[in-house]
Amino acid sequence: xxxxxxxxxxxxxxxxxxxxxxxxxxxxxxxxxxxxxxxxxxxxxxxxxxxxxxxxxxxxxxxxxxxxxxxxxxxxxxxxxxxxxxxxxxxxxxxxxxxxxxxxxxxxxxxxxxxxxxxxxxxxxxxxxxxxxxxxxxxxxxxxxxxxxxxx
Amino acid sequence: xxxxxxxxxxxxxxxxxxxxxxxxxxxxxxxxxxxxxxxxxxxxxxxxxxxxxxxxxxxxxxxxxxxxxxxxxxxxxxxxxxxxxxxxxxxxxxxxxxxxxxxxxxxxxxxxxxxxxxxxxxxxxxxxxxxxxxxxxxxxxxxxxxxxxxxxxxxxxxxxxxxxxxxxxxxxxxxxxxxxxxxxxxxxxxxxxxxxxxxxxxxxxxxxxxxxxxxxxxxxxxxxxxxxxxxxxxxxxxxxxxxxxxxxxxxxxxxxxxxxxxxxxxxxxxxxxxxxxxxxxxxxxxxxxxxxxxxxxxxxxxxxxxxxxxxxxxxxxxxxxxxxxxxxxxxxxxxxxxxxxxxxxxxxxxxxxxxxxxxxxxxxxxxxxxxxxxxxxxxxxxxxxxxxxxxxxxxxxxxxxxxxxxxxxxxxxxxxxxxxxxxxxxxxxxxxxxxxxxxxxxxxxxxxxxxxxxxxxxxxxxxxxxxxxxxxxxxxxxxxxxxxxxxxxxxxxxxxxxxxxxxxxxxxxxxxxxxxxxxxxxxxxxxxxxxxxxxxxxxxxxxxxxxxxxxxxxxxxxxxxxxxxxxxxxxxxxxxxxxxxxxxxxxxxxxxxxxxxxxxxxxxxxxxxxxxxxxxxxxxxxxxxxxxxxxxxxxxxxxxxxxxxxxxxxxxxxxxxxxxxxxxxxxxxxxxxxxxxxxxxxxxxxxxxxxxxxxxxxxxxxxxxxxxxxxxxxxxxxxxxxxxxxxxxxxxxxxxxxxxxxxxxxxxxxxxxxxxxxxxxxxxxxx
Numbered sequence: 001x002x003x004x005x006x007x008x009x010x011x012x013x014x015x016x017x018x019x020x021x022x023x024x025x026x027x028x029x030x031x032x033x034x035x036x037x038x039x040x041x042x043x044x045x046x047x048x049x050x051x052x053x054x055x056x057x058x059x060x061x062x063x064x065x066x067x068x069x070x071x072x073x074x075x076x077x078x079x080x081x082x083x084x085x086x087x088x089x090x091x092x093x094x095x096x097x098x099x100x101x102x103x104x105x106x107x108x109x110x111x112x113x114x115x116x117x118x119x120x121x122x123x124x125x126x127x128x129x130x131x132x133x134x135x136x137x138x139x140x141x142x143x144x145x146x147x148x149x150x151x152x
Numbered sequence: 153x154x155x156x157x158x159x160x161x162x163x164x165x166x167x168x169x170x171x172x173x174x175x176x177x178x179x180x181x182x183x184x185x186x187x188x189x190x191x192x193x194x195x196x197x198x199x200x201x202x203x204x205x206x207x208x209x210x211x212x213x214x215x216x217x218x219x220x221x222x223x224x225x226x227x228x229x230x231x232x233x234x235x236x237x238x239x240x241x242x243x244x245x246x247x248x249x250x251x252x253x254x255x256x257x258x259x260x261x262x263x264x265x266x267x268x269x270x271x272x273x274x275x276x277x278x279x280x281x282x283x284x285x286x287x288x289x290x291x292x293x294x295x296x297x298x299x300x301x302x303x304x305x306x307x308x309x310x311x312x313x314x315x316x317x318x319x320x321x322x323x324x325x326x327x328x329x330x331x332x333x334x335x336x337x338x339x340x341x342x343x344x345x346x347x348x349x350x351x352x353x354x355x356x357x358x359x360x361x362x363x364x365x366x367x368x369x370x371x372x373x374x375x376x377x378x379x380x381x382x383x384x385x386x387x388x389x390x391x392x393x394x395x396x397x398x399x400x401x402x403x404x405x406x407x408x409x410x411x412x413x414x415x416x417x418x419x420x421x422x423x424x425x426x427x428x429x430x431x432x433x434x435x436x437x438x439x440x441x442x443x444x445x446x447x448x449x450x451x452x453x454x455x456x457x458x459x460x461x462x463x464x465x466x467x468x469x470x471x472x473x474x475x476x477x478x479x480x481x482x483x484x485x486x487x488x489x490x491x492x493x494x495x496x497x498x499x500x501x502x503x504x505x506x507x508x509x510x511x512x513x514x515x516x517x518x519x520x521x522x523x524x525x526x527x528x529x530x531x532x533x534x535x536x537x538x539x540x541x542x543x544x545x546x547x548x549x550x551x552x553x554x555x556x557x558x559x560x561x562x563x564x565x566x567x568x569x570x571x572x573x574x575x576x577x578x579x580x581x582x583x584x585x586x587x588x589x590x591x592x593x594x595x596x597x598x599x600x601x602x603x604x605x606x607x608x609x610x611x612x613x614x615x616x617x618x619x620x621x622x623x624x625x626x627x628x629x630x631x632x633x634x635x636x637x638x639x640x641x642x643x644x645x646x647x648x649x650x651x652x653x654x655x656x657x658x659x660x661x662x663x664x665x666x667x668x669x670x671x672x673x674x675x676x677x678x679x680x681x682x683x684x685x686x687x688x689x690x691x692x693x694x695x696x697x698x699x700x701x702x703x704x705x706x707x708x709x710x711x712x713x714x715x716x717x718x719x720x721x722x723x724x725x726x727x728x729x730x731x732x733x734x735x736x737x738x739x740x741x742x743x744x745x746x747x748x749x750x751x752x753x754x755x756x757x758x759x760x761x762x763x764x765x766x767x768x769x770x771x772x773x774x775x776x777x778x779x780x781x782x783x784x785x786x787x788x789x790x791x792x793x794x795x796x797x798x799x800x801x802x803x804x805x806x807x808x809x810x811x812x813x814x815x816x817x818x819x820x821x822x823x824x825x826x827x828x829x830x831x832x833x834x835x836x837x838x839x840x841x842x843x844x845x846x847x848x849x850x851x852x853x854x855x856x857x858x859x860x861x862x863x864x865x866x867x868x869x870x871x872x873x874x875x876x877x878x879x880x881x882x883x884x885x886x887x888x889x890x891x892x893x894x895x896x897x898x899x900x901x902x903x904x905x906x907x908x909x910x911x912x913x914x915x916x917x918x919x
Contacts, residue, residue, distance in 0.1 A: 096235030
């Protein structure tokens with residue numbers, strides 16, 4: 001039996017321990033905010049926080065999450081008002097929006113963990129996440145805005 | 153006889169497909185591929201724009217606007233949202249004319265039902281071009297009905313009341329009533345006549361044309377509470393994936409599913425019929441695994457042991473096919489598609505002759521949300537939830553395949569996690585429906601990324617051969633273009649090998665160049681995979697070849713590329729596309745939508761100035777420029793590149809579009825930003841290749857699209873507006889893309905002296 005906490009709620013699971021966290025979240029818990037894009041850690045649409053660290057849910061077997069704290073886009077901030085989420089709305093970052101949950105989870109971890117963000121930090125970390133619509137310039141701008149809001 | 157050898161099942165399918173083509177709604181298809189509309193008398197007036205689309209347009213406020221007692225206005229959006237912002241833009245138009253408070257406006261998505269909503273094919277960069285007017289009228293009609301209801305309640309003349317800011321006010325007494333209070337009475341009134349309707353003076357628009365409107369889906373997207381096709385959940389739902397024949401047109405030779413059935417969670421294995429040929433929007437066949445969750449279905453599929461019969465396309469190889477296309481463009485045997493002046497004589501007399509061939513590979517749309525749908529086919533009805541660009545076509549094909557009347561088929565349109573043309577083909581929805589009917593339960597069908605890249609409706613693959621003759625001043629006086637590429641028509645008819653008028657009208661037969669002698673030929677090219685629309689379609693190879701070639705001619709003539717491009721476009725003039733060889737013109741009236749070389753020059757000059765054209769560049773850096781007319785909009789791109797050790801970086805791109813008046817400027821900007829990034833991927837890294845009939849790219853580790861660190865760094869968008877809101881609007885979603893790749897490749901030439909004629913650049917610059 002695997003037990004884990006997802007967005008503050010404890011769950012247990014006795015199915016296939018190899019099941020990626022992504023499908024557990026989406027199919028078993030109905031938390032569909034975390035997206036499937038590639039299944040091989042190439043696109044970042046499935047990015048979640050596992051014990052606070054941004055993690056590709058699509059290649060993370062649920063067994064690895066045993067005893068862990070999982071946070072998804074639905075639980076990133078109580079009112080959906082993490083500075084990154086606010087900046088995303090302010091700058092109309094999204095186009096189709098599909099990759100943006102993963103982008104936001106990646107960006108939130110970056111902003112929360114890095115006091116003096118450089119362009120290079122943003123480029124390096126955010127290059128883990130693909131966007132086919134091409135929202136990168138706005139993602140970069142939104143991260144800068146969120147980082148400023150964090151330090152204020 | 154031929155028909156005796158066609159299996160009975162296929163023959164029936166063919167017959168019913170044909171009857172659909174001739175019946176209602178089939179126009180979607182036929183129009184989309186640019187053929188004359190069936191069933192119209194020879195002398196009937198030719199229709200254009202939204203009038204010519206299947207089921208046309210509607211502007212009935214009762215269809216598009218509802219107002220609740222609490223004043224909440226709900227706008228029904230009948231076009232699919234795939235990132236272009238249409239849900240926001242259409243709501244802006246309606247709310248503005250309605251005089252609604254934006255904070256009180258909500259959006260709901262229409263199901264597939266064109267008789268009710270008008271055309272729903274969300275493609276061709278048409279949503280606002282065709283529905284700005286109807287949506288204005290829907291909003292204005294609803295506003296007028298609210299005003300009438302208030303005037304009646306107060307017993308005052310209609311002329312004394314005015315809606316503004318979500319209330320109706322009586323000027324004389326300063327009384328007000330809220331929209332919510334008036335809604336019930338207004339709804340009971342007749343819809344005002346279209347003719348007498350008062351539309352707002354555009355100078356008083358509150359939302360239309362304003363840059364600070366937030367997306368209606370912003371809250372849900374940033375909180376993870378949106379619903380895409382892949383997110384739909386139904387009570388008792390099962391999960392499916394399908395193993396499809398790896399070669400197009402293949403089938404299952406043998407199947408051992410014993411191991412798959414042992415995978416915990418796997419419920420059933422279902423063999424699917426081999427595909428119909430031509431493929432149209434029908435499934436590809438294969439073996440489906442239905443399970444209790446997606447992971448079990450994927451594991452089950454891995455455990456299938458299948459031998460495939462590869463069929464007639466087993467030898468398809470991209471290298472060989474490229475050689476075949478290159479051979480095809482060497483001769484003048486191709487279909488003649490343009491012939492003005494005397495090209496042979498002009499070439500013979502030319503001072504200089506320049507020849508170049510360009511290769512543009514297959515591409516996959518690869519929307520971040522792969523094709524996915526949920527279907528529930530039970531008890532004589534079919535309901536689906538799907539990320540589709542063409543909900544009415546989806547409905548018709550479901551009705552046909554499920555053998556149900558259309559009214560018993562419901563197509564709920566979810567958000568689309570990207571589309572780019574892939575989701576205009578509902579093959580994946582039909583798969584879901586077939587499996588749901590088989591299981592007697594709701595089924596979610598998910599395509600993995602490998603499925604998406606292996607079984608796309610690919611962008612075609614092209615060889616473009618251009619030859620020009622220059623006079624003593626270096627001016628092009630003769631132009632010979634041979635284009636060879638599999639046609640999208642190949643998914644609708646058996647084995648056509650020539651491009652359709654709409655494909656040629658995407659930048660070839662309508663090229664607005666000031667050259668006296670022009671000939672174009674279209675040698676044959678067979679299709680070995682499903683060919684489909686991909687954002688901007690045939691404009692991709694045509695713009696790449698023509699805009700690269702103009703820069704090559706400039707180099708041959710020893711001239712500045714910008715100056716030479718402007719000279720080749722020629723002086724400002726209006727060109728009737730039908731007079732230069734394009735009978736299609738994106739379905740628009742050539743009188744209302746001429747090609748305007750003045751506008752093409754203006755966008756070109758705008759980006760040239762913005763990028764600092766002519767400035768001294770450091771070694772290894774260069775500037776390139778390209779301009780292209782498509783989707784009745786005029787776009788130019790200037791790119792700056794740096795090439796270091798054969799690797800290309802793109803520090804800056806300037807892009808300018810003249811698409812007429814702006815409804816949602818922020819979304820025009822975002823479409824241009826996205827087009828630049830997608831185009832950079834096409835220039836530098838993206839390619840689908842085939843070997844033994846099989847796509848060689850499996851996932852985003854081999855199908856390389858831009859990431860933040862490889863994408864163009866700085867993108868500046870210039871909205872060049874000409875014409876007011878009473879003038880025709882141009883397209884926005886697609887026209888940004890075609891000039892991007894040639895501008896980048898022209899910049900690479902300026903930086904390195906190396907001319908790239910085969911896309912993508914990949915490692916061609918590495919020594």
